[in-house]
Amino acid sequence: MNVQASDGTFTDRIRITWAASTWATSYTVYRATSTSRRATKVAIGTTTDTSYDDTTASAGVTYYYVTATNAYGESGFSTYDTGYR
DSSP states (O other), rough: OOOOOOBSSSSSEEEOOOOOOTTEEEEEEEEOOOOOOSOOOOOEEEESSSEOOOOOOOOTOEEEEEEEEESBBOOOOOEEEBBBB
């Protein structure tokens, strides 16, 4: 999915973008503060677009983003990218 999260581009949000996935009808954006398998991944939003603005991210914290597609149910997590505001 080629997930990309902005790195300090915005002071009020982190913009997450990704490539469209075949058959996807919507995307759920998750956020975690670690790449550990046991890290808690929190769903922060759902969209039909291929971008999402995280306006609830705290300044100075690096987040790890992954998206899951939803065509016939939710798929596994995609690769992640870090982002910060």
